[in-house]
Amino acid sequence: MQDYLLIFLGALVQALAMRLFLVPALLVSGGISGLAQVINYFTGWSIGIMVLIGNAPLFLLGWRYLGGRRFATRTVWAIVIFSVLTDLLAWVIPPAGVTDDLVLNSLYGGLVFGVGLGLVYRGKGTSGGSDILGLILYRRKGISMTQAYLLTDAITVLAGGLAWNWELALYGMVVIYVSGIAAELASEGLGTLRTAMIVTNMPDEISARVMEVLERGVTILPGTGAYTHQSRPVLYCVITRSEVNQLKELVREVDAKAFMVIGQAHEALGEGFKPLKPEERMEK
Incomplete structure (x- = not known):
């Protein structure tokens, strides 16, 4: 029960980061959710529904390498909660978010999103998408979570650059780097x-x-x-x-x-x- 509560809290924090900082500033968060942001901008399709659909193939990969049924139940829980809350918060949070400053949105968006991701990891789950690939690299190859996060999300950042402009893509790299550090600290502690x-x-x-x-x-x-x-x-x-x-x-x-x-x-x-x-x- 404690793990599922941590995953719920982490998914909620991630959804808040999306609606408060990342979506209003057109900053990609990486992975499936980042691609969903790009598609949503051009089509208006629901980010939450696209996250659910896009996670299906990577979910099967995670089932194979990250723990079978135990991985599946926790990851489905995280994906569904994140998807539902991301769409629900759109009705509560103003579309403009908190600020229009790209630097503040990059830093705080990355920080908040990373804390949420770390809480999900601490609950022994993943947020789906490229997080699954990142966690596989982290556990199987010994690559730090920050590096794994950068590697797996590079394609999404490139997509954001092609869709909008390369300045936003560069800020997107800042988001991914900061969120990777925050996720590592939130999941493993402060190293005291x-x-x-x-x-x-x-x-x-x-x-x-x-x-x-x-x-x-x-x-x-x-x-x-x-x-x-x-x-x-x-x-x-x-x-x-x-x-x-x-x-x-x-x-x-x-x-x-x-x-x-x-x-x-x-x-x-x-x-x-x-x-x-x-x-x-x-x-x-």
Whole structure:
């Protein structure tokens, strides 16, 4: 139920982005919805109905690669809600939208649309269209969501440029880029966690201090220097962003010659962080 509520909220946010910023400014949002915008401009056909029709072939591709029935039910839910709300909001929101400034429409349209897309992803669904292709690239090829979004939506932007003008197409690229970043942040979080790897000759002392002061677990990994061929333990731990400076100072006090690398993590599951639920374990 929580996933379906997230998908509903995400589809609503996307529909608002369409009617408040993108459709009034003739800015394509990418994918099937972007093509529907272009066709709607010339024919007056319903954007929502065209989104439903255009998603049929890509839906079959998603069924094959993104989870069968589980993918199907969530994606159908997202597509139908987005299509219906996009058409319904046309009766409520003025055709001119919020502003006629292309820069503001590009930035806020991309931001709001991307947040909605990220909420749909967080609900383990997709918004259909090229989002399906983007998610396949993201999961199968390791391409970041931002890059995958740009690749799959390039054709729609070109169509917008041919239909209207290339200035609007360039702004459309801004929309797609911003929405890709927003989708990544909304679906994976702000990356407030940090990972630390510490190469030191005093692993026991540093581990004890980390567990005592920061109350974080530490894993000691065996390591060998490629140049010296000497064995050196490597400490690995996960901390929050606010604890980074504390960890640096702690390590400096114990072993000023230690080598430390700080990385970024999107999520940590297990003791000390979010619990690893049975359903999450199955999905991973």
